[in-house]
Amino acid sequence: MSDQQRTIPAPVANVETKPYWDAAREGRLLLKRCIACHQLHFYPRALCPFCYGETAWEEASGNGRIYSFSITRKAAPPYAIAFVTLEEGPTIMSNIVDIPLDEVRIGQRVRVVFKPSEDGQPVPMFAPAG
Amino acid sequence: MSINGAAYIAGIYEHPTRLAQDKTVAQLHAEVAKGALDDAGLTRADVDGYFCAGDAPGLGPLSMAEYLGLKLRHVDSTETGGSSYGVHVSHAAQAIAAGKCSVALITLAGRPKAEGMATGTRPFAFPPVVPDAQFETPYGPVIANMYAMCAMRHMYQFGTTSEQLAWIKVAASHHAQHNPHALRREVVTVEDVLASPLIADPLHRLDCCVITDGGGAIVVTTPEIAKSLKRPLVKVRGAGEAPKHLNGGRVDLTYTGTAVSGPIAFAEAGVTPADIKYASIYDSFTISVLLQIEDLGFCDKGAGGRFVADGNLISGVGMLPFNTDGGGLCSNHPANRGGLTKVLEAVRQLRGEAHPAVQVRNCDLALANGTGGSLGTRHGAATVILERE
Numbered sequence: 208m209s210d211q212q213r214t215i216p217a218p219v220a221n222v223e224t225k226p227y228w229d230a231a232r233e234g235r236l237l238l239k240r241c242i243a244c245h246q247l248h249f250y251p252r253a254l255c256p257f258c259y260g261e262t263a264w265e266e267a268s269g270n271g272r273i274y275s276f277s278i279t280r281k282a283a284p285p286y287a288i289a290f291v292t293l294e295e296g297p298t299i300m301s302n303i304v305d306i307p308l309d310e311v312r313i314g315q316r317v318r319v320v321f322k323p324s325e326d327g328q329p330v331p332m333f334a335p336a337g
Numbered sequence: 338m339s340i341n342g343a344a345y346i347a348g349i350y351e352h353p354t355r356l357a358q359d360k361t362v363a364q365l366h367a368e369v370a371k372g373a374l375d376d377a378g379l380t381r382a383d384v385d386g387y388f389c390a391g392d393a394p395g396l397g398p399l400s401m402a403e404y405l406g407l408k409l410r411h412v413d414s415t416e417t418g419g420s421s422y423g424v425h426v427s428h429a430a431q432a433i434a435a436g437k438c439s440v441a442l443i444t445l446a447g448r449p450k451a452e453g454m455a456t457g458t459r460p461f462a463f464p465p466v467v468p469d470a471q472f473e474t475p476y477g478p479v480i481a482n483m484y485a486m487c488a489m490r491h492m493y494q495f496g497t498t499s500e501q502l503a504w505i506k507v508a509a510s511h512h513a514q515h516n517p518h519a520l521r522r523e524v525v526t527v528e529d530v531l532a533s534p535l536i537a538d539p540l541h542r543l544d545c546c547v548i549t550d551g552g553g554a555i556v557v558t559t560p561e562i563a564k565s566l567k568r569p570l571v572k573v574r575g576a577g578e579a580p581k582h583l584n585g586g587r588v589d590l591t592y593t594g595t596a597v598s599g600p601i602a603f604a605e606a607g608v609t610p611a612d613i614k615y616a617s618i619y620d621s622f623t624i625s626v627l628l629q630i631e632d633l634g635f636c637d638k639g640a641g642g643r644f645v646a647d648g649n650l651i652s653g654v655g656m657l658p659f660n661t662d663g664g665g666l667c668s669n670h671p672a673n674r675g676g677l678t679k680v681l682e683a684v685r686q687l688r689g690e691a692h693p694a695v696q697v698r699n700c701d702l703a704l705a706n707g708t709g710g711s712l713g714t715r716h717g718a719a720t721v722i723l724e725r726e
């Protein structure tokens with residue numbers, strides 16, 4: 208397929224985000240929900256960006272739709288960067304993979320897949336659903 | 338406290354260089370500082386307030402005050418990317434109104450061209466301490482694809498076309514042909530833009546600004562000092578600033594921080610978009626201009642594509658003459674930051690010092706708008722409204 212050869216820079220986890228990346232190793236996408244106002248947010252933080260309440264991890268379905276995308280033609284190889292709106296609400300930056308780049312469209316239903324970054328840490332990306 | 342009438346822009350200077358192989362960044366800052374002070378009829382010794390942003394080497398205003406030989410009682414290093422300098426004009430006016438300084442110098446300089454920087458397509462290199470970095474760098478965000486996602490969404494949501502975006506570059510090129518310092522002076526057509534290579538869908542190479550060295554400086558001062566000088570009087574009428582970000586995952590790429598900064602500036606100035614005779618709009622990409630024009634209220638949200646088409650931004654042709662120096666799309670983009678040069682051309686228009694071929698007649702009210710950072714993630718916006726007195 209289109210962008211399987213791209214070297215994916217490895218994310219550098221920290222104490223605030225380690226559970227997110229640990230879960231990615233198990234093929235699970237985590238979000239954070241505020242204990243006080245019950246709203247989800249992304250990227251995950253220790254304190255809710257909407258009310259500064261304490262937050263807790265929960266697993267996302269992994270389903271979403273493409274909010275916007277662009278094919279970076281100047282890169283070798285070209286790749287599809289995107290914002291994906293998860294069915295739980297938050298919109299997150301990612302890549303669209305396992306699809307010919309010219310077939311990527313806004314509104315497409317996508318599902319999370321995990322691709323290894325350059326140090327082996329899996330990162331969540333999205334492929335066409337079903 | 339309002340800054341309306343509290344301060345005047347007394348001096349401006351734009352460095353003519355577009356490739357500064359044989360100059361340092363600090364030297365460029367000094368050359369533009371000298372140029373703007375000369376333009377105002379002031380000297381280094383008159384400066385008691387200094388403003389710079391992330392392009393200044395070293396410890397910001399501390400390193401630069403020493404290099405420039407300034408004795409200061411007020412400094413401000415507000416850093417909001419390319420929009421910093423509009424913010425600085427506003428903060429300088431505020432400081433002057435509060436009596437914290439009387440002659441404020443703002444400088445910008447950089448040499449990304451000489452350093453061989455691939456500004457739009459190089460990977461971001463934010464250290465791990467930056468909280469968003471680990472959730473973005475794996476996916477290859479670069480400046481071009483971030484702005485491209487704004488364009489893609491605008492096209493999807495409002496039916497905007499690549500042809501409409503191309504008109505923004507076409508208008509800039511019509512102006513740049515008259516600017517002897519512009520990097521690209523050739524007039525281009527919509528077809529030329531669409532035929533240029535795709536950098537990041539849907540943005541073509543000619544949708545992207547140029548990469549140049551250079552810089553510029555602005556002197557802001559009190560009404561009393563401004564009126565004692567020989568230059569035309571350019572009054573700060575109003576200003577607004579606002580950052581915008583991904584808002585915890587509630588992402589909307591169809592507007593910029595200008596949607597907040599613009600109304601604040603118009604309210605302070607007591608004018609409306611219809612009163613503006615000339616607008617400098619930060620043109621990092623064609624889509625940047627379109628979003629800001631909508632956010633400023635020159636047309637409804639979503640109608641920007643139709644508004645910019647058919648030469649509506651060309652001086653002497655359209656309703657909203659913009660970037661009559663050729664802007665970032667054609668003339669220059671010093672330090673990869675376009676906010677300061679936007680103010681410079683607005684001041685030239687108000688003084689009647691723009692090139693005669695692009696000078697707006699009876700230009701008594703102008704606007705300069707900047708954004709900086711990435712419209713696709715987090716950025717600053719600054720709006721400044723200026724009046725010839």
Ligand SMILES: [Zn+2]
Pocket residue numbers: 241242243244245246255256257258259260
């Ligand atoms: Zn909360």
